[in-house]
Ligand SMILES: CC(=O)N[C@H]1[C@@H](OP(=O)(O)OP(=O)(O)OC[C@H]2O[C@@H](n3ccc(=O)[nH]c3=O)[C@H](O)[C@@H]2O)O[C@H](CO)[C@@H](O)[C@@H]1O
């Protein structure tokens with residue numbers, strides 16, 4: 001099993017190119033199920049999760065080709081011949097549930113394994129299911145699968161989400177494009193990935209208004225066509241690499257980075273006395289006066305501070321000049337990095353969903369274990385600042401969401417390598 005080894009204490013300097021967004025691409029790919037015409041996605045990231053979604057679409061009969069080494073995904077739902085998303089694939093990745101709405105809209109039926117919870121929380125899919133029911137689907141849960149039928153097609157409906165869900169908004173947005181009549185999604189997620197999906201669907205012929213606001217209106221159409229769409233930059237990868245030079249010292253330019261994708265993070269970094277400058281083609285980040293000021297951070301749906309950057313922010317705040325507080329409001333169990341950071345000398349107390357981080361002078365390298373995707377990268381970031389060697393094991397979590405992390409950081413002067421060992 002691969003590990004990542006980091007020798008800390010080297011400031012970073014240089015440029016990091018930001019890849020296409022994993023979470024956008026995972027929602028865009030199932031859109032191919034809505035049409036028998038080809039959907040081409042450019043700027044796709046080369047990640048384990050994207051391969052899993054490709055495998056899932058192929059298992060449904062879609063043609064999936066990764067041209068230019070996977071950067072361009074050529075998808076075709078013309079050969080769609082199955083309505084069943086099997087547990088063997090769905091269990092690998094929760095985003096698999098995003099095939100439910102498109103399958104139901106196109107075929108009038110779908111059978112999709114229920115994704116389980118995961119390390120960060122229970123993560124139910126009740127809002128996806130109740131929304132589809134409102135659109136006329138009949139649902140049955142048995143043997144770990146949801147079986148859905150809408151023999152006469154889905155109907156437009158007003159769906160008011162009791163809480164903001166990115167995945168439920170995406171599933172219903174896709175389903176509504178082919179429903180009869182108008183669907184209104186209220187308290188919809190406003191994440192940039194939703195906007196990207198709506199733009200792609202519109203290019204395919206869908207009639208959508210309001211994406212990026214909390215009310216999205218969709219007029220169903222008879223059929224969608226093909227399109228070519230460029231996946232937007234990954235704001236979580238961008239945010240992660242913005243934090244890297246703050247922790248390690250130095251200055252890094254994030255090529256393709258846009259402030260609007262990470263404004264909550266950029267505002268917090270500035271409050272911590274970090275410079276975030278818009279430069280040609282990207283963003284440049286560096287400490288302003290050598291210190292990191294403590295912060296209070298609360299995770300919230302977009303445009304609030306993203307939960308997917310909470311672990312990385314915590315790694316940074318372990319080195320702040322006082323006590324910081326982080327409140328995790330999205331997932332009930334997203335502090336698994338805390339004991340691992342503690343092994344590196346961080347002083348953090350957790351009470352329920354709130355972490356108190358007492359800044360320390362420095363961190364020490366240690367063997368640590370990745371427990372989920374963003375926790376993994378927070379340990380790598382901490383390793384960049386730590387004295388001595390940090391070895392992060394279980395990096396398969398990291399490979400779900402970060403492309404060539406060791407090359408990207410290595411090119412900026414980090415001493416980081418992937419160690420492949422047979423267990
Ligand atoms: C592939 C992808 O895009 N993943 C992102 C997506 O996950 P995902 O789409 O799974 O996250 P949601 O926005 O749906 O989840 C937000 C909260 O709503 C709860 N909930 C969700 C659906 C539901 O039916 N019932 C329910 O109670 C969840 O348990 C969670 O507490 O948004 C999260 C929140 O920004 C990010 O951390 C993930 O990286």
Ligand SMILES: C=C(OP(=O)(O)O)C(=O)O
Nearest residue numbers: 023094095308373374401
């Ligand atoms: C939680 C994440 O992904 P997923 O929703 O696929 O588990 C993430 O990208 O940080």
